[in-house]
Amino acid sequence: MTQRTGKRAVLVAANQPLEIWERPVADPGPGEVLARLTHGGVCGTDVHFWRGEVPLPGPVVLGHEGVAVIEMLGAGVSTDYAGTPVAVGDRVYWQPVAPCQRCYACTVLGDVSMCENAFAGVFGNADGPTTASYCDYATLRAGLPFYRVPDDTPSDAVIALGCALPTMLQGLERLGGIRPGMSVVVQGCGPVGLAATLLAHLSGAAPLVVIGAPARRLAVAQQFGATHTLNVEDLPDPAARAARVRQITGGHGADVVIEAAGVLPAFAEGLQLIARGGRYLIVGLWSAPGTVAVEPRMINNLNLRIIGTALSQPRHLYQALQVVQAHHRRFPLAAAVTHRYRIEDSQQALEAVARLETVKAVIAPAT
Ligand SMILES: [Zn+2]
Numbered sequence: 001m002t003q004r005t006g007k008r009a010v011l012v013a014a015n016q017p018l019e020i021w022e023r024p025v026a027d028p029g030p031g032e033v034l035a036r037l038t039h040g041g042v043c044g045t046d047v048h049f050w051r052g053e054v055p056l057p058g059p060v061v062l063g064h065e066g067v068a069v070i071e072m073l074g075a076g077v078s079t080d081y082a083g084t085p086v087a088v089g090d091r092v093y094w095q096p097v098a099p100c101q102r103c104y105a106c107t108v109l110g111d112v113s114m115c116e117n118a119f120a121g122v123f124g125n126a127d128g129p130t131t132a133s134y135c136d137y138a139t140l141r142a143g144l145p146f147y148r149v150p151d152d153t154p155s156d157a158v159i160a161l162g163c164a165l166p167t168m169l170q171g172l173e174r175l176g177g178i179r180p181g182m183s184v185v186v187q188g189c190g191p192v193g194l195a196a197t198l199l200a201h202l203s204g205a206a207p208l209v210v211i212g213a214p215a216r217r218l219a220v221a222q223q224f225g226a227t228h229t230l231n232v233e234d235l236p237d238p239a240a241r242a243a244r245v246r247q248i249t250g251g252h253g254a255d256v257v258i259e260a261a262g263v264l265p266a267f268a269e270g271l272q273l274i275a276r277g278g279r280y281l282i283v284g285l286w287s288a289p290g291t292v293a294v295e296p297r298m299i300n301n302l303n304l305r306i307i308g309t310a311l312s313q314p315r316h317l318y319q320a321l322q323v324v325q326a327h328h329r330r331f332p333l334a335a336a337v338t339h340r341y342r343i344e345d346s347q348q349a350l351e352a353v354a355r356l357e358t359v360k361a362v363i364a365p366a367t
């Protein structure tokens with residue numbers, strides 16, 4: 001038994017500063033992997049957890065986006081969850097959401113992103129082994145899918161879009177894809193909006209309009225393929241934005257609108273941006289409770305389709321790695337990691353993300 005300890009950033013109660021706990025780190029058990037974190041992605045959802053907008057039974061270790069180096073393999077582990085051989089020193093990518101394979105969603109619907117028990121293990125005991133990512137060591141327990149990061153793929157590029165990339169990959173799957181030449185509007189330019197922009201661009205969307213702020217993130221959206229950006233700070237009137245979208249799309253509106261703004265008014269605005277027969281993918285409203293006034297007959301009369309999507313499935317994690325491996329040289333993915341923090345400074349990381357100062361912030365224990 002190796003003697004190890006590791007730090008972890010713990011959310012004890014909403015709106016309280018994160019606490020740094022040092023705990024012993026045990027060797028991995030059978031089927032488990034012990035991994036040393038290099039990148040814990042800081043996600044907007046973590047800010048919602050911290051503010052108590054999505055209540056968590058605390059205390060919990062924060063972080064659900066991780067890249068780490070394998071420190072020890074438990075008995076019986078020789079490959080990742082796609083059959084790729086793994087060894088000590090390899091980098092792995094995972095999300096701490098393990099499908100239970102024993103619920104209606106997992107076994108009858110066959111869609112583990114809707115698993116009723118997926119979160120049970122994530123928000124478990126903050127004292128024991130953790131699969132979270134604001135920490136020195138993660139213990140990837142048996143049954144938690146993880147994938148080896150290809151050697152030619154930088155960790156920064158993998159973490160840059162965090163959980164947003166697999167989430168959007170599932171979103172596009174549910175949407176039914178985007179044909180080359182289709183007009184697309186993306187509402188929002190945080191990591192979810194940027195992932196939507198990149199994937200829409202790779203699908204051949206044109207024009208590809210991104211609505212959001214601040215300018216720094218819109219500049220990244222342009223690098224990821226946006227043909228037009230509308231800064232909501234310069235153009236605060238939704239009606240003016242809708243008029244601009246009509247103009248850009250030849251008067252029709254967009255064939256596809258992707259909501260990645262995470263704020264309620266975006267939904268009503270999005271309905272004003274869609275073309276007849278268009279589709280509206282809702283990705284960002286997961287942690288935005290509330291109601292909004294809309295005119296439902298628009299859905300009827302314009303033959304609209306509104307599609308929701310939440311979280312992702314293991315195949316989308318794997319596909320995210322494929323997208324990053326194939327395209328990280330062409331698009332400045334790694335450069336989207338703009339802020340790095342020690343575990344001790346996790347609180348500052350959350351606050352910087354809350355102030356929208358970052359494109360992507362990571363907890364980087366090794367630095
Ligand atoms: Zn996330």
Ligand SMILES: [Zn+2]
Nearest residue numbers: 100103106115
């Ligand atoms: Zn399940």
